[in-house]
Amino acid sequence: MKKVALVTGSSQGIGxxxxxxxxxxxxxxxxxxxKNKPKGERVINEITKKGGKAILVKLDVKSEENVKRVFEKIKTEYGQLNVLVSNAGIDIPKTIEIASFKDWQDVVNTKINGNFLCTKYGLPLMKNQDNAxxxxxxxxxGEKPDPDYPAYCIGTAGTIAFTKAMALYLGKYNIRTNAIGPGTTKTQMWVDIGENSDEMWKTFEKNNPLGRVSTPEDIANSILMIIxxxxxxxxxxxxxxDGGSHLK
Ligand SMILES: NC(=O)c1ccc[n+]([C@@H]2O[C@H](COP(=O)([O-])OP(=O)(O)OC[C@H]3O[C@@H](n4cnc5c(N)ncnc54)[C@H](OP(=O)(O)O)[C@@H]3O)[C@@H](O)[C@H]2O)c1
Known part of the structure; x- marks a missing residue:
């Protein structure tokens, strides 16, 4: 039997x-x-061209209804889930003085509620699979907060705590839980927050112990190592x- 994976937020970037x-x-x-259906379709085409099998679904991880529907679809189609990568995330880089309550909620909900909902509804499909x-x-x-990005830092800190709690709880179902922390990775997220100058990327590279930034493929390969x-x-x-930059 083939194994089944779901990667949230996989229309672009790291996902x-x-x-x-x-x-x-x-x-x-x-x-x-x-929001980016055409980008999602391009990912499906790329996978299909290489002989793989992929299915495109619309998912808002903040919506319980939507999350439920997606996992019901997987249950109907394959009845199992072997790998769940909870990747979806956004950043709204505003200080406590500038961010609205809605900005705060959007970022924190995507991270924390998204992880809760996807894990909750994915769990019945992952229980007692071989090496889920x-x-x-x-x-x-999430461990070294930046004062200019409170929502993103708190949202991520919550997901780190969530990872540890799930690692302790889900073992009884033969499910392993680990987190991957990408280093700075050149993706649309940076363009969307308006921080994408060549100078900024050169500084990131210069400050990294291994002299470069992460690529989405670095992150993807680390998932294979875990599973x-x-x-x-x-x-x-x-x-x-991240080449060791979290230590700095
Ligand atoms: N890039 C970095 O330097 C970096 C560093 C450390 C950690 N990370 C983390 O890595 C993850 C991926 O980041 P990225 O840089 O690849 O970002 P990205 O290029 O902006 O991609 C974000 C993905 O998340 C999806 N998404 C956004 N809100 C969502 C929601 N409410 N429900 C479901 N999907 C949603 C987007 O879908 P649509 O585009 O279709 O709307 C997109 O596929 C995030 O969790 C981020 O915090 C990134």
């Missing part, structure tokens, strides 16, 4: 690379988009794929 990598490695992969994995995409800002059968005792870790 896109993870979905493509999982499909290349034999997973039937659910790709999700929120929940992987949460976090950020080092590998040989990593069956790896549980409850926050693994930074």
């Amino acid at each position: 896109r690379a993870i979905a493509i990598n999982l499909a290349e490695n034999g997973y039937i992969t659910y790709v999700t988009y929120l 994995n929940l992987i949460i995409i976090v950020s080092s800002l 590998n059968d040989k990593s069956r005792f790896l549980n409850g870790n926050i693994i930074y794929i």
